[in-house]
Amino acid sequence: MKPYRLRPGRLIAKAVLALAGFLAVYPLVWTALNALKNNVDIITRVPKVIFTPTLANISYILGRDSVLTGLYNSAVACGAAVLIGIVLGLPAAYAVARYPNRFAGDIQFFVLSLRFLPPVAVAIPLMVIWLQIGLYDTLPALIVTYSLLTISVIMWLAIPAFQGVPKEIEEAAFVDGYGAYSVFWRIALPVAARSLIGAIAFSFVLVWNEFLIALMLSSSNAKTLPIVASELSQQGMNVPWGILNASVVLLSLPPLLFLGVLSGFLNSVFRQKKVEVRIPDAGTGA
Numbered sequence: 001m002k003p004y005r006l007r008p009g010r011l012i013a014k015a016v017l018a019l020a021g022f023l024a025v026y027p028l029v030w031t032a033l034n035a036l037k038n039n040v041d042i043i044t045r046v047p048k049v050i051f052t053p054t055l056a057n058i059s060y061i062l063g064r065d066s067v068l069t070g071l072y073n074s075a076v077a078c079g080a081a082v083l084i085g086i087v088l089g090l091p092a093a094y095a096v097a098r099y100p101n102r103f104a105g106d107i108q109f110f111v112l113s114l115r116f117l118p119p120v121a122v123a124i125p126l127m128v129i130w131l132q133i134g135l136y137d138t139l140p141a142l143i144v145t146y147s148l149l150t151i152s153v154i155m156w157l158a159i160p161a162f163q164g165v166p167k168e169i170e171e172a173a174f175v176d177g178y179g180a181y182s183v184f185w186r187i188a189l190p191v192a193a194r195s196l197i198g199a200i201a202f203s204f205v206l207v208w209n210e211f212l213i214a215l216m217l218s219s220s221n222a223k224t225l226p227i228v229a230s231e232l233s234q235q236g237m238n239v240p241w242g243i244l245n246a247s248v249v250l251l252s253l254p255p256l257l258f259l260g261v262l263s264g265f266l267n268s269v270f271r272q273k274k275v276e277v278r279i280p281d282a283g284t285g286a
Contacts, residue, residue, distance in 0.1 A: 028252070034245035042241045057246035070228035075254065077142040077224065078207045084143070085150025085203055090196065093158035094184055108159060114152040123216040130217065137219045145217060146210070150203040157202065161195035162188055201259045208255055225251060
């Protein structure tokens with residue numbers, strides 16, 4: 001047998017991918033290391049790779065009531081907004097993708113245009129509305145505002161995912177007696193599951209990291225974690241870099257956990273739906 005040799009083009013491609021992966025992971029690893037350093041070890045001219053780790057920064061972050069309150073507000077507001085985006089955005093995206101009409105293009109452009117607007121253009125009118133009805137600086141106001149973002153993002157990303165589902169599968173399901181809702185739940189969702197997981201995860205990260213809208217719609221009671229993290233910094237030379245890095249790690253963990261739990265849950269649900277669909281088909285074929 002001839003020895004396997006990598007072609008120069010493939011070798012270069014793998015080297016480029018490895019470099020891109022390193023550049024993507026390196027800031028995260030360095031931030032996590034700085035969260036375990038004392039401030040003296042961070043501000044040195046020569047970066048320290050070998051150091052005595054400390055949990056003082058993480059303990060300081062987790063020991064503050066404002067951080068725990070911000071974490072709770074972010075989890076409730078973002079989780080509820082993403083859930084509303086799923087319940088309203090996915091069926092709307094499927095309707096646009098599978099039942100197009102003369103307004104389908106306008107709907108897609110309107111949904112996409114919501115992302116063109118700067119956050120200030122969205123936050124100022126909503127701030128006036130929430131002030132007038134007495135919901136300013138409350139979680140319901142944040143949830144409704146974030147829901148506008150999640151619905152638009154999920155629809156924008158889910159329409160191409162549903163358009164990629166082969167129509168022949170759905171037509172076969174209609175022939176077997178499935179209704180429109182059953183086809184959507186048992187056929188379209190499982191087939192487009194991977195793309196939809198990405199859309200849902202992206203919408204969660206988008207609202208989780210939202211700073212300007214949350215800053216303008218809250219003053220004390222509804223502060224989210226990004227706002228609380230920004231308040232930990234100080235002016236001048238005495239910047240607590242270790243605490244800031246620990247807050248960044250705290251900000252980054254929930255989206256990663258959400259993505260892992262979401263992908264595992266949806267994969268198990270959609271896998272079960274696929275099995276339920278195959279069982280009646282097998283019985284019909286028999």
